Every structure is written in C-alpha cells, then in structure tokens.
Amino acid sequence: MAETSQLIQHIESFVDSSHSPGQQAASLEAIASLLKNDQLTIETLVREMEGYLTTTDNIIRARGILLLGEVLVHLASKPLDDAPIHSLIGFFMDRLADWRALRGALVGCLALMRRKSSGGMVSGNDAKAVAESYLQNLQVQSLGQYERKLCFELLESLLERYPNAVASLGDNLIYGICEAVDGEKDPHCLMLTFHIIEVLSRLFPDPCGPLASFAHDLFEILGCYFPIHFTHPKVEDANVKRDDLAKALMLAFSSTPLFEPFAIPLLLEKLSSSLPSAKVDSLRYLSDCTVKYGVDRMAKHGEAIWSSLKDAVFTSVDSVLSFNPESLEGLDLPENEIAAEALSLLQKLIVQNTKMFLDLIVGDEDIKMIFNMISSYETYHEIPPQSKQRLHAVGRILSTSAKASTLSCNRVFECFFSQLMNILGLSVRNSSGHPSSDEGILISKRCNHGALYLSIELLSACRDLVASSETIPAASAHTEETWKYLLQNFSPSLTMAFCSAFICTSEDTHNADMYFGVKGLLILATFPGGYFLIPKTVFERILVTFVSIVNVDYSNTLLWKLALKALVQIGLFIERYHESEKELSYLGIVVERIVSLASVDDFSMPFTLRVEALLEIGTSGQSYMLKVVQGLEGTIYANLSKVHGSTNSAEIVTQLLKCYSNKVIPWICCAKGLEDVLLHFAINIWNQIENSMVFHATQTKERGVLDVMMKAMKLAVASCSVEKQNIIVQKSYSILSSSTSFPLKELFLQEGFQIAQVVDDSSIRDEWILSLFAAVIIAVHPRTHIPNIRPMLYLFMITLLKGNVAAAQALGSMVNKLGSGGQTSSDCTLEEAMDIILNSSLWIFHNDRSPDIQAKMTVVHDISCTSLQIHAIVGLAWIGKGLLMRGHEKVKDMTMIFLQCLQPSGVADISHQEKSVSENSYELDLHHSVMKSAADAFQILMGDSELCLNRDFHAVIRPLYKQRFFSTMMPLLQSLVMKSEPLSRPFLFRASAHIIMDTPLIVVLSDTKKIIPMLLDGLSALSNDILDKDVIYGLLLVLSGILMDKNGQKAVSDSAHTIVNCLIDLIQYPHMMLVRETAIQCLVAVSGLSHARIYPMRMQVLRAIIKALDDPKRAVRQEAVRCRQAWASIASRSLHS
C-alpha cells in the first residue's frame, strides 16, 4: 500500500506543472527504476494512471501521456511481453488523433518502435496501423519544431524498421510523406526529411512503381533546397553544419534514378552559377548521381554535362605554373576545389561511358584550338595568361582522361600523343631502344613548350595509371595496347627532347625550359615495370644527364636543385617499387658518382653544395645512405691524417663532421637498426687517432676540428645501446692507457702536484685523446661500465685544473650517473668518488693545507694562481651540476665553497698568503675575476647545457631539481646580500640573477613578493658594468614575465613605484638595445596595474619616455611611442579606449 501511495506521489509530482523540471525528472527516474526492478508492472502503472490518461483536462492528460511515453523510453532495454506492447501501441496510436496531448503519444510510439527485437517488438500489423493513423491524423507542418522532429523520427523508424509493413500502404504513404516534408525549414528536421526521402526511394525501387508518379512532386520539394545556403547564427544548432546538410541532400538526390529527368537539368543550371560553393556542390552531386543513376540514364545528358564541365575547368584552373623544385613530384598547379571536383566527375563519367566521353573530348573544338594555339608560340612565357589557363585546363582534362582506365588511355594517346610528337618534331625511332646514329645529335632548336607541357601531363597520367594497376606489365603480349607501343617507340627521342630543353638553349634560358626538361625526364625514369616500357639505355642516359648537371652546373641554382630533387625522387621510386634492375644502375651511376664528390680535391664546386647533394641522395633510401655514410667517413679519415699539415683538410674535416653530427646521426637514429654504423664510426675514429702520432691542436682551426669531433663522438656514442657503448669505452680506454703518457695505474698513489707534473708533461696528442675520451664518458648511459674509475677521477681533476672544460664536464657526468644505473660490480661507489673529489688536495679553497699545495701547484703549472682558482671553480661547478641534477645532498658542500668565494673574507683567506707572490696593486683585480667566476658557477649549475648532462646524453635528472635549488638558495643569498660589503655585493647579485633566470617562470611567480626586491636591486646594482648586460637582459625578461601574468601583477602592485624607477633608469641603458626595448615594454605592462597605484608616476614616466623617442634604434622608438600612448591615455581613458 505504501508503494502505491508513493507511486501516486511520483505521478502527481510529474503531472503537476508547478513542479520544477528537476523534480519532474527525479520522479520519472523513480518510476522507471521501480519498473526496471520489477517492483511494479506496466499493467499496474497504467491502471494507477488511468485517471490521468483519460481526464478531460487537456494539460493533465498531456502530462500523463507524456509520463507513460517517457517511462517507455527508459525501459528500452527491458524485455516486455507482446500483449502489453500491443495494447500500449494501440493506445498511443489512438492518441495521435489527440492533438492537445500529441507529444506524449509521439514519444510513446517512438519508444515502442525503437525497441530491439530481443526485448519484444511492435508487430508488423501494429506498425502498419500506426502508419495509417499517422497519415490520417497528423498535420506535421502545423506543429512546433520539437513535435515536428519527433514526427519525422517516428516516420524514419517506421520506414527503416518496418519497410514491408509500410510499403503496402503505397501511394498513400508517399503522398503523406510529401505533405509532411513540404516546406520544412529547421536544419535538424531537414536532416531527417532528407534521410526519409532517401529511405523511401529505396523502398520503391521499381521504375514503374508507385514512386514513379510522385517523383516529380517529391523532387520539387527537394530541389528547392539546392544548393544549400546555410548561415545559421545560433550556437545551439552548431551540431548541424552546412556540409552535413549538403551531404544528406546529395544522398536524397541520388537515391533513385527516377529523379534523373529533374535533377540533372537543375544541377547543370546551378553549375553555371557564379557562386563557388554552388559550383562545387553541383559537381559533387553530379558525381554521385552519375554513379547511382547508371549509364543509360546519364547518356542523354552527356553532351550538356561535358560542355558545362569543360567550362568549369577552363575558368577555374590557375594560370600560373610554379617552377619550384618542390612541385616536381605532385601538383605544379595550386589545388582548386572546383577544378578538382570537376575532374573527379570527368573521371567517373569516363569510367562509366568511355566511348561517348572520349568521342566528345576528341571532337572538342576548344581542345583542337588549344592544339593549334600551342604550335604558334615557341616558349611558355610568350603565351598570354588567358591561353595559359586554357592550356593548363586541357592538360588536366587530358591527364584525367588518360588516368581513368587503360582503354581511355589508349584512346587519348592515339589521338593526342602523336599529334604532340609531330609538333615537337619527333619521329618514331627503331623500337629496339638502341641508339641509332643520329641520336647523339641533340635537337638543336628549342622545343615547343606548350607541347612539352601537354606531353608531360600525358606521360605522368599514364605513369600513375601503371602504378595504380595491380598487374605491372611484364610480358610483351600487352604491346597491342596502343599507348605502350607509342611510348616504347618514342621514349628515346622524347628523352632527347627533354634533355635538349635545358641544354641547347644558351642565352635566353627560361625557368620553364629547365623545369619541363627535368620533369619530363623524371617521369620517364619513374615508369614502373623494370625496363619494359623505358629501355635501360634511356633510363641510364637520364641518370647520367642528371648526375652531370649536379656535378657541373652548380652555378645554375634552379637547374641544380631540380636535378638533385629529381634524382632523389628516382631513388625513392626505386625503393618503393623494389625495382632491383634499376637499383643497380642507380647505385652505379648516381650513388657512386655523388659519393665521390665528397673526396674529390677539385675545389671548383662549393663544398656546401657537395654536402647537400650527398645528404639528399642519402635520404632517398637506406642502402644509398649507407654508401653515402661510407663515402663521408672515408673522406673524414683520409683528411684527418693530414689535418696538421693543411688548413684545407682541417676545413673539410670540420665541415664533414658537422654534417655528420647534424644530419647523418639524426637520420640513422630515426631509421632504426643502423646502430652498427655509429659504432663503427666511433671505433674508426679511435683507430685513426691511435695510428696517427702527430697532432698540433694549438692552431685555432685545428682546435675547431677537436670540438666538432667531440660533438660527433658524443652524439654517436649517445645513440648507441649500452652494449655498444661498453665496446667503445673499452676501446677508448685501452688507447688512453696504452698510447699516452698518463700513468693511469699508479695515478692515485701519488701526491696531487706530482701527478700534476706528469700531466703537464703530456703532449698535445695526449690532450686530444683525453678530450675525446671525456666526450665518450659524457655521452654514455648510466649502465655502461667505466673501467678504473678512481684513476679516471684523478686524471680528470688534474686536467681540469689546466683549464680543460671537457674534463670537468666528464667528471660532472660521472658523478651524475655513478651507481644509478643498477650496476653492482662497480669498483667505486658514488660516496667514495665524492670523498676522493672533496678531500682531494687539489681543491685549494677549503682545507688547511691549501696554501702550501697551491704554491707548489702554481710553480708546477706555470700559470697564475688566479686562473688556477678559476679553473677549480669551473670544475667544481660542473661536478656540482651533476650532483644537483640527481638531487644529491653533497651539492651543498659545493655551493658553500662558491658562497665563500663570493665573500671578500672567504677569498681573503687565500689571498693573504698570496701577498708574498703577487703585488698588492694587482690584488683587487684578481679577486674580481675569481669572484665573478664563482658567481657564474651558479649559471653552470642551473643552466641547461647542450654539451653534457642533458637528456640526450642520458643524464640522471630528478624532477623539479631547479625549483628545489631555487627555494633553498634564494633566502640564503638574500641574507648574504644584507650583510655583504660593497665589494662583493654585485657578485652576490650576479649569482642570484643566474638562479632567478634559469628557474622556470612559474616557480618565480609563486614567490614573486620575496623575489622582486632582490630582482630590482640586482637590476640597479648591475647596470653599470657592460659585462653584466646579458644578466640584466635575462632579469628583465623575468620581470616582464611577472608583469604579464595576472597573479604576478597582483603581487607587484605594492612595489609599482620602485619598479617604475628602476625601469626608467634602464630606458637609457647604453650597452644593449634589447634591454632598452624590454624595459619600455615592461613599462607598458606596468600601465595595466591598478589606476590608483600608477597614476602618481604618470608624469615621471612621460618625461622619461620622451628621451626614448630619440633613441638611435627604431625598435626602441616604436616601443616608446606605444608606451607613451599607453601612459598618456591613463588620464583620459574615455577618449582612447
């Protein structure tokens, strides 16, 4: 009983229109879940609701019926018996006549109609009855939008789910549908109506059936929607787009051939419209209709379609060809939608009715006229633009027709190809492909460009045809096909014609000559099917021609580029179609010759072009790249041994190594499976180093060689797998220990300065080897095994004191990766390594023995104490970076050393010992450079380096390490600045500036309030020294980042005054234009702060900015005008905003 009263309550709350929609939906849910859980049966519900369903109160009845309908929607997947379904559908069907309560009836009918067969469906008879009631009772167009939509959905599901039941209604149904859809305007409903008509047409496919008599009426209703013009502004309809509507209408148009007498004339009429979208739509619809209406029906419209289509192509094709190397493969005309649709229609028409349309094309007067026209102009440039457009149109039409099918290709070749050959003055040579006696003589007169263009279009079309067909012609049995016969006969002479296009014309060569020539040859060379269509001699002649252009004609940029591009295309083509015969010729003729370019000592051809040619050819295929790489490496090794003697060799090695690391290594990494190449490269370089005993790395050029070699080595090693890295490390270690004078074994047994002496005796060659070894260590993976770590550490530490940065970076990499790769057999843990480093007597700053050792070191190294200190600081910075990145706490010890150096007292400890050595007047300067390098150590610590310790070189990187360092260091530095002396203050600012600059902006933003005073003080403290200009710029960028951010603006609002003062000073910054520009941009950003804060500064800023209007740099002046405008308008916002 309680359930019943609850049910009544729910029903009551749904029916009562005073309840909110939310409450109504909730009660609907409640009832539906009762039914789903079988706590309530449909019969009970209907019985309970009887009063609501039959009352004479229109509103309550409507709500009641709607409730029942909606409940059924919720029960879509619950199985129901046939009996209730039958009585329910009977009820709803009946209610269709009740126009006051229609929505509920429609919802109910629809819910029942859409039921899946598994859960009980409406029977066929019932469906027919619904349709009858629908046709009898509903005046669809007099209803509101939502009801109309429901009506159409009901009709749609009737047609789709009960086709046989409703089909028996015949004429009545069609008439009813016509009536229902006539005049519909809502886009959602239109989507449905178009679909209904499409389904309806499928229902009555019989050409003499009931639809035939209604076809005209139905099409009249449909036709007025074409072309769809739809600019619905409302957002809620955004889910129906114009294209969706156009597509739906197209399907309705093409749904039955019965529409043909009405549709085709309409489409042709609209095709002649000037509206581009109408044209495109017409062409698309025509394509679709062509396929669906069939040959017979389309045949009678053939001529009309052809003439409209021709007009469309003739007027829409672009009149400018591009002669860029990029357009060699692909389209040389910009894509035009109308032309593209028209040509795709033409292709469909030809496929459907080849004979008729080719007759039309062959007999066409316009095309004949173009053929007459081209013979009257010699060169492409003489042809007037309008004729050019027509020429291109004819080219596209012929190419499309040839592409359509083999049959049409034959016909087109028969009619037009020989005609073109006549214009070009080419005759049939012997078909065997052997050069006859006069073939050596080039055709001396310039070839007709128009004819060349058309032949290229034809050739490329039949190449595409061959490429797309499954069976590549292999047997000569196919020769009866005309085009192949013609092609075989003409290919040698055509080749000559194309060659002569860019060779024989001497003084007035046009781009067109070269482009047509190269493109023609390229197409001939890329015919699939081995040497069947294009004889071997012809193919090889083409390759030789291109290669000789690449070798000789480098002064003609366009031709050179075109030829190279063509060679690449041919290479790609051979790869794609696995043309093994052609590959041999290609390897022999092209790859060998091009690879030999690398080593030839003839310097007439610019080196950059040679490298470009090499790489381009290499990228066209893996096997070619391997050859190219071999050639490159060969040249590198050959020149490497000569480096010390000739600057020329040094230059070549530098160039090639650069190219190797920038282009080849990335390519190999992408190609996969070619790691061995890199391994061999690295090993071979080591072999070369081992074998050649002489190196003079002192000259700057040769220094450059070492740098690029280190880079290439790093990249090569980094791209190898761990096993291969192990091999390389072993190899390099053995060379390091065997062929240098470093006493690796007993190194760590000696005192620091003694080793230093040994190291100092080392030759320049030793230094090369050590640097290269450092490069290997920098790039290896954490899991790679490094032998004898302890002596390594000593060796690197000593060499870094001599100023070898690579050694410092290698040390940084070692401590960064040590022990983190999961290797257990390591002979030295990170803690041991750190102990060695920190306790080492090399570090002059922090233990008591330092003065003593330092003095000895100074003597041994024969360098000043200052540079020793600086080198030590740089070394410590790189080691610190390695620790910082892995998040090791020992980095604190390092930073403490730097901070000590930044304070005069810290350096003083060292310097008072120094007084005996150096003169007093010299002392201040010494301090400065040491302190500066200590400040710059923070840049090394925080900055991202390309040289080492990055992701590419497998560094161990802890997330957010910069953020952590920033938040620990900044308070420390702030307190140091507070109590610092004037001497050290700029350096403390410099150090903190480095940290601020390299921290991600988002972190700085969260801490803006604390950072801003430091940042501003830094800006004013550093603005005097020209050496600090980059730091100033970096800080300004951070400031502008803060000012641009919403939260940043809030945070700086209080200090607006200080910021403005600081920025005004920087407007006049003499050392760097970017600083002035950015300062002014920051001022513009400040003008966006709250009015009350900035108004008092207005006059001050305007006075200052006037000076910037006179700045020597234009960019600054322009920013100044903008800034002035922004600040001037603060006073009169109403006017300028």
Next chain:
Amino acid sequence: MTLGLINANPVVHAKKERVARTEDPHGDDAVDPLEIYDFVRDIRDPEHPYSLEQLSVLSEESITVDEKLGRILITFTPTIQHCSMATVIGLCLRVKLKECFPPHFKVDIKVAPGSHADEKSVNKQLNDKERVAAALENPNLRQLVDECLYSNEL
C-alpha cells in the same frame, strides 16, 4: 544649409602591403620616411571610415625627413579641391607626430601644390603655432582629432 558630406563618394585605394623590415642589428636605424609613414598611414579620415592611406591622401613619397637638422616635411593631398577637412587632417598629422617624435623635430605640414583651392591660407594655418594651440584648446575639434587618431573603425 544641408549638412551633407563634403566629398560624398571618395575613391578608395587598396592598402599597400606592410613589409616587415629586415632585422639588421648593426644597420643604420635613422628616421626615414617609411617610419613616419607607418605612424600616420592609419589615421582615419575625418569623414569616412577609411585611412588616409586608403584615400591616397598620403604616400611614402610625400614625406621627407632630415634627421641631422631635425626636420620633417609632410605634403598631403586632400581628396577634393574645396575640402574644408584639409585643416583637420593637417591638425591630426601634427598631433600624431608630436606624440611620436621628440620635441626637437620641426614638423612642416603642407598640402600638395595645386591640390587645394585655398592652398596658401591652409598652409599658413597649419604651420602657425598659436593657431594650432588654439585649435587644440577647442574641445569639439580636439575630440574630432582624437577620434581620427585612435579610431577602431578601420
């Protein structure tokens, strides 16, 4: 009197494409006519929602500048001979240039010879410091000038 437009149907020309200057950090960045033209080309005509560039009142060639002496000469061509807006256009140019260049530049503004019926007096009025100052004191005129300079209509 009917308050019609003075030139009801002006000829509108296409805007010239703006070529970005090539970045040359060490180049000579002296003030040149193009820089001045870039400042003034987008001033709106007092009558029509077109820029002075579109109405061909100004061109790059009509501007000369001598940076050493600090002189700028702008010659503009009113769209019709009897254009009473010529003085307003001139005033706009003067205000704009005053905003964009430091005070030591002397700006001369003239109508092109033969382009205006009352050429002499217009030129005199445009280069008279006191009359310019007085004109800018006039709130109506000031508002018209500001609308031309900061209009978003273009």
